[in-house]
Amino acid sequence: MxxxxxxxxxxGFENHHGCPSxxxxxxxxxxxxxxxxxxxxxxxxxxxxxxxxxxxxxxxxxxxxxxxxxxxxxxxxxxxxxxxxxxxxxxxxxxxxxxxxxxxxxxxxxxxxxxxxxxxxxxxxxxxxxxxEDSVNRIQDERLIRAAMQVLSSDQAQIIKMSFFEDKSHAEISAELDLPLGTVKSRIRLAFGKIRNEVEKLS
Amino acid sequence: MTIRHHLSDDTLLAYANGTLASTLSVVAATHLAICPKCRNQLEFIFAAGAAELEVLEPDFGSGLDLSIIDEITQLPQEASSIKPENLTLQTTDEKQVPKPLRNILPCELDDIPWKRLVPGISHYPLKGFANPDGKGALRLLKISPGMVMVEHSHSGQELTLILRGSYIDEVGRFAQGDLADLDDNLHHQPVADTDQDCICLIATDSPLKFKGFFSRLLQPLIGI
The missing domain is CATH 1.10.1740.10 (RNA polymerase sigma factor, region 2, helix turn helix motif)
Incomplete structure (x- = not known):
């Protein structure tokens, strides 16, 4: 225990009344x-x-x-x-x-x-x-994320878009782009690593 | 409980998109219940998706129907369970397994009717939780101290969550709460490395591949 x-x-309440900051x-x-x-x-x-x-x-x-x-x-x-x-x-x-x-x-x-x-x-x-201080860091700032996503290579951006907008599984993406499944997964990991790094740099 | 091994971003993305196999989703959700770090990563992935939403051309269809607003706002709202003035001391019950797993167990973890595979290794298949394509499995596995699992690799993905005890393999040491997110082509051979039974929840999305001739012979018998 x-x-x-x-x-x-x-x-999300910073104070006990009214609007959180x-x-x-x-x-x-x-x-x-x-x-x-x-x-x-x-x-x-x-x-x-x-x-x-x-x-x-x-x-x-x-x-x-x-x-x-x-x-x-x-x-x-x-x-x-x-x-x-x-x-x-x-x-x-x-x-x-x-x-x-x-x-x-x-x-x-x-x-x-x-x-x-x-x-x-x-x-x-x-x-x-x-x-x-931590709590500020934890908010996922979409503005920064959107800016950070610009640094993705076109290969990485394409896979992220297929995931979010076409809701394709990794296997479907792998078949459609004729890439090994492992490559699709590692591109996703690299892409999010890059976005996260960039967000840290920008914030 | 300090968690050192986490879900990878590609697994979290598949979970967020609902494209992760059902068996793997149970393990992912069980880990998320005890891992604030992975929940934060998941939130990050949702935020990236929401950011992408901005580039879509809004679809007004045949116009916005404001009457549904009147209907919906008649519905009762749920009260927030966490009141700001309630600074309560909550105890996390580590004896129990998290709900996503508990919901599909027939009994407490301590009362599981284990089935012996080989001396020192038993399992309990969680049936009725098959993936739509019929491949893959979800099971509990119990490894006695010092026991070596058969060396195997995976043709698909395997997620292992440590519920009790620990094991060590080629990747590292995995203890309670840790999650091994293993890709295909990794050969590994876990060894329970303390004096306690190591109990894990294991999901696959395709059958395991055993390396040795003898264990390949055993595979149909033990049904992993």
């Missing part, structure tokens, strides 16, 4: 408002901003128009219901909503629930308590 201090920081975009503020005060106007703004982007993503990954609409609706329901679990210290609202959509899509396609870690599980090991 190991005792771990489960910090309030795992919910790490709401960095309008979308972050809106999602936080949906979670903390069931703000319907904020939810509508999220829909207007993210709906068309998620729809484009879902169609691009091979869903039909009607499937994409259904998954989008499921996503919106989850965003509304689970907004209080959004942790601005860990991810941006954009990433959080994208993950919700991705998971909704995967659960539908796989026709089974993919196993996921559950923070309520007694065996779950929570994040270690952080100092303010």
């Amino acid at each position: 190991k005792a771990v201090l489960k910090m309030a920081s795992s919910n 790490n709401l960095r975009s309008e979308l972050d503020k809106d999602l936080f408002a949906v979670g903390s005060s069931a703000d319907k106007e904020a939810f509508k703004r999220i829909y207007l901003e993210m709906g068309p982007k998620l729809k484009a993503y879902l169609v691009k990954t091979g869903q039909s128009q009607s499937e994409a609409d259904e998954i989008l609706q499921e996503t919106l329901i989850k965003v509304w219901r689970k907004a209080s679990l959004f942790n601005p210290a860990k991810s941006s609202a954009n990433t959080w909503i994208y993950s919700v959509a991705k998971n909704a899509r995967i659960d539908r396609i796989r026709k089974e629930t993919r196993p996921k870690p559950d923070p309520e599980d007694p065996s779950f090991v929570p994040d270690p308590p952080e100092t303010g």
Whole structure:
């Protein structure tokens, strides 16, 4: 048995009232408002901003128009219901909503629930308590990531795009590009290594 | 528990995209439950995907339907389970196995009805969790202290999570919580290196290849 201090920081609160200091975009503020005060106007703004982007993503990954609409609706329901679990210290609202959509899509396609870690599980090991400085480092800044992704070679960028936008498995990518599976995997590892390095340099 | 061996980025990407074989996903999720570092890496991969979202042309379809907003906002919301004022001392129960695995075990880890493969090595196949293509397997493996596993390599991917004890092989030492993310073409021969049984959760997405003539003969019998 190991005792771990489960910090309030795992919910992104730096102070005990009002807005946490790490709401960095309008979308972050809106999602936080949906979670903390069931703000319907904020939810509508999220829909207007993210709906068309998620729809484009879902169609691009091979869903039909009607499937994409259904998954989008499921996503919106989850965003509304689970907004209080959004942790601005860990991810941006954009990433959080994208993950919700991705998971909704995967659960539908796989026709089974993919196993996921559950923070309520007694065996779950929570994040270690952080100092303010660490917590800044932990936020995954998409702006920096997008800039960092520019340094990828065209070979690496292509594989990352096929993974994210066509949701192809490594084996499918290997067949389509006529590359050994090991090469596909090592390119992915190199690509993320490069992105991470570049993000560190830029931040 | 200090975790030294982690999921690789290509495995995390496949998990994030839902393209990782079901058997491998169970092991990945079980490790993620106890490894904040891998959860952070996974978050990084999601953030990279979300960043890519920005370059897509938004799809307005046949126009935005605002009526669903009214419908959805009628639904009850889930309360956050973690209140900022609740600075509680949470204990992580290391005796139990994490939920993604516990959900598919018939009993506690201590009560598993092990099946002996060879002296000193037993296993417990977790059936009913096959990959759609029928290949690969998920099993628990128990290696007695000092026992040497048959040397083998993989035609696909193998993920091994150490639940109890430890082992050592050509790659390094793997202890409780560590995850060995092994690619094809690696030959390895794990040895349980403490006085405790080493219990691991192993998933493959294709059959193992055994090196020796004798162990190849055994393969159909033990069914790994």
